[in-house]
Amino acid sequence: MMITDAHRVILRINSAFTETTGYHPDDILGQTTSLLKSGRHDRAFFTAMQDSILRDGAWRGELWNRRKNGELYPAWMSISGVRDRHGTITHYVSSHSDITLRKAAEEEISHLAFFDPLTELPNRRLLMERLRRALASSLRNTGEGALMFIDLDNFKLLNDTLGHDKGDLLLQHVAQRLLGCVRDSDTVARIGGDEFIVLLEQLSEQATTAALQTEAIGEKILAALNVPYDLAGQVHYSTPSIGITLFGEHKSNETELLKRADLAMYQAKAAGRNTLRFFDPKIQELVTAHSRLETELRQGLLQEEFVLYYQAQVDSARRFIGAEVLVRWQHPRRGIVPPAEFIPLAEATGLIRPLGQWVLDTACRQLVVWAGQPALAALTIAVNVSASQIQRPDFVPQVLTVIALTGANPRLLKLEITESMLLTDVEDIILKMTALQAHGISFSLDDFGTGYSSLSYLKRLPLDQLKIDRSFVRDVLTDPNDAAIVRTILALGHSLGLSVIAEGVETETQCAFLAGLECHAYQGFLFSRPIPLEEFESLVAHQHEGQRLAG
Numbered sequence: 001m002m003i004t005d006a007h008r009v010i011l012r013i014n015s016a017f018t019e020t021t022g023y024h025p026d027d028i029l030g031q032t033t034s035l036l037k038s039g040r041h042d043r044a045f046f047t048a049m050q051d052s053i054l055r056d057g058a059w060r061g062e063l064w065n066r067r068k069n070g071e072l073y074p075a076w077m078s079i080s081g082v083r084d085r086h087g088t089i090t091h092y093v094s095s096h097s098d099i100t101l102r103k104a105a106e107e108e109i110s111h112l113a114f115f116d117p118l119t120e121l122p123n124r125r126l127l128m129e130r131l132r133r134a135l136a137s138s139l140r141n142t143g144e145g146a147l148m149f150i151d152l153d154n155f156k157l158l159n160d161t162l163g164h165d166k167g168d169l170l171l172q173h174v175a176q177r178l179l180g181c182v183r184d185s186d187t188v189a190r191i192g193g194d195e196f197i198v199l200l201e202q203l204s205e206q207a208t209t210a211a212l213q214t215e216a217i218g219e220k221i222l223a224a225l226n227v228p229y230d231l232a233g234q235v236h237y238s239t240p241s242i243g244i245t246l247f248g249e250h251k252s253n254e255t256e257l258l259k260r261a262d263l264a265m266y267q268a269k270a271a272g273r274n275t276l277r278f279f280d281p282k283i284q285e286l287v288t289a290h291s292r293l294e295t296e297l298r299q300g301l302l303q304e305e306f307v308l309y310y311q312a313q314v315d316s317a318r319r320f321i322g323a324e325v326l327v328r329w330q331h332p333r334r335g336i337v338p339p340a341e342f343i344p345l346a347e348a349t350g351l352i353r354p355l356g357q358w359v360l361d362t363a364c365r366q367l368v369v370w371a372g373q374p375a376l377a378a379l380t381i382a383v384n385v386s387a388s389q390i391q392r393p394d395f396v397p398q399v400l401t402v403i404a405l406t407g408a409n410p411r412l413l414k415l416e417i418t419e420s421m422l423l424t425d426v427e428d429i430i431l432k433m434t435a436l437q438a439h440g441i442s443f444s445l446d447d448f449g450t451g452y453s454s455l456s457y458l459k460r461l462p463l464d465q466l467k468i469d470r471s472f473v474r475d476v477l478t479d480p481n482d483a484a485i486v487r488t489i490l491a492l493g494h495s496l497g498l499s500v501i502a503e504g505v506e507t508e509t510q511c512a513f514l515a516g517l518e519c520h521a522y523q524g525f526l527f528s529r530p531i532p533l534e535e536f537e538s539l540v541a542h543q544h545e546g547q548r549l550a551g
């Protein structure tokens with residue numbers, strides 16, 4: 001209890017006050033109540049308090065105070081104003097109690113209401129709450145979301161044979177592993193015995209991509225939960241069955257979504273467990289085709305089903321100056337598969353690294369073979385490099401190792417990078433390019449004009465060449481915008497001291513137009529399509545022979 005005058009100067013306290021705050025009368029009498037302020041409440045809080053006392057004669061509520069030792073504590077406080085016979089407030093009497101323990105108990109209760117005590121994961125109630133919010137935000141910003149229903153296979157058997165303690169341990173391990181598979185913004189919940197839910201948010205707006213993103217996370221979870229468990233010294237193997245549904249059209253109904261994920265989980269069980277299934281058969285089909293292709297791609301790499309096609313690059317006299325190597329997949333059933341059908345998947349799965357390594361290695365060995373043949377010895381080979389290759393920390397040593405092992409002349413090797421790579425960590429890429437350039441390797445910026453190159457770092461990139469994208473070349477004669485872009489790229493190249501090559505040149509008129517703009521290097525069907533090595537070599541030999549006879 002505390003009594004102050006109208007100016008909040010403390011006049012009297014009781015022993016309970018000393019007990020709670022640590023202040024003895026000697027410390028505090030004559031001081032104002034601001035000594036007790038925690039700093040957690042703003043001016044508006046105290047104004048409202050004052051208004052309430054003036055209006056109703058009293059204020060009651062929760063308030064944070066500061067003890068003598070500096071510690072903050074929550075108090076339940078009631079303050080009344082004492083008025084004289086004119087109605088003027090002369091004193092304040094306040095009583096307050098420390099509610100630290102009650103507050104902690106409240107928090108504990110709300111934690112129990114929303115979290116699973118065993119795993120500390122959100123429980124069904126909190127999950128449904130978060131799901132409702134996720135659905136609402138997905139309606140607003142159109143990013144897709146997904147719900148995964150994860151059930152442990154044969155969990156009951158573990159409980160029955162090894163006991164509930166081991167069962168509890170397994171559930172705790174599973175909870176930790178699940179958390180390790182998702183982003184902080186996703187939710188992992190436990191909604192029953194061995195049933196977990198993963199709620200993914202902010203996936204791609206595009207349904208196919210969202211399905212593949214979800215599948216990738218599902219596969220990651222499958223792999224993580226398949227790793228053997230250490231249950232207090234006992235090795236245990238466990239597998240999950242996973243049912244998945246994308247929010248899709250059902251953005252308003254959380255129970256329906258949970259039901260779908262549950263049904264899909266039963267399909268995973270029916271399919272033999274330790275697998276995942278999507279509720280929507282169309283999405284399941286898409287995902288299955290995707291993973292079949294991935295398996296085939298892995299096998300294709302092992303069985304060397306890939307070949308390089310060579311597409312000529314020529315100068316303004318149409319002499320061969322080099323070739324771009326373009327990878328093809330000789331699929332046992334489907335025949336020659338173009339890169340557009342497998343490079344994106346190879347990039348998404350990381351298989352682009354071994355594939356890219358193979359391409360680079362094959363190209364370098366070809367340079368060495370050509371070095372011994374006069375007609376071919378001066379030709380450069382351009383190799384396409386993917387973003388995920390160049391981003392690897394060991395990209396530079398890997399390229400240098402290939403050069404060293406094959407003995408290829410680095411001055412004849414050109415790496416093609418694309419503008420989109422420059423969107424992430426351009427500084428790192430500049431460092432790597434500079435390191436390789438120091439060894440004689442050159443760089444060409446592929447598909448130039450289609451991305452968002454900032455001119456400022458274009459100047460800083462150690463480039464040798466810009467490659468005008470074929471979309472501009474295609475309509476250069478008919479679309480004045482494309483003509484203007486081509487003209488600009490050429491001017492840019494000249495002023496930055498870079499050579500410029502036009503790709504996708506198909507007609508004589510396109511070629512003549514480009515020549516008129518001072519473009520002196522070309523690649524396109526007009527000169528040669530991408531063709532197998534032997535065909536390319538005989539094409540070059542033919543030209544060489546012609547020149548020799550003419551000379």
Ligand code: C2E
Pocket residue numbers: 311325326327338339340343356359384385386416446447470503504505506523524525526530
């Ligand atoms: P890119 O590097 O821009 O390759 C040029 C593409 O344009 C090639 O398609 C080529 O066949 C095509 N092309 C060339 N001249 C003409 C023309 O006159 N008219 C038309 N309509 N098309 C022409 P391709 O071989 O299907 O390759 C497509 C893309 O696949 C390449 O685009 C490249 O980004 C990627 N790619 C190919 N091989 C590799 C590789 O070994 N590694 C990586 N990372 N990507 C590769």
Ligand code: MG
Pocket residue numbers: 324384416446
């Ligand atoms: Mg290219």
Ligand code: MG
Pocket residue numbers: 446447467469470503
């Ligand atoms: Mg290109």
